[in-house]
Amino acid sequence: MCQHQPPCPTSDSADREAARLVAHHPEQGWSLLCNGVLLFEDTGELLPDGQIIAPHRPILAMTAA
Template sequence: MCQHQPPCPTAESADRESARRVAHHPEQGWSLLCNGVLLFEDTGELLPDGRVIAPHRPLDTGQVTTAA
């Protein structure tokens, strides 16, 4: 599917999220990558073969809270 040089990572690669976007719909919360992966704003993914990758955003946001 990818026509870029060098080619983007495949949908099976660990770094699949670094493929280029071919469609981006932030108002709907998703992007289509050139390797066929649907990437959702919650970091979940739908792979071209139908497999689902659960959201995997970091749990620690690095924010410091203070007592009031």
């Protein structure tokens, strides 16, 4: 799928989010990566094979003042 050199990470690799943007629609909350991954603003993902990756934002530690 990717024609870049060096090629983008594949959709099944751990660093798949490092692929180049093909389409970016922040007003709709999603981006399409070169490897076919749909990346949503909540950090959820939809892989080309239909697999859903749940949002994985870092959890901020609550500190008592």
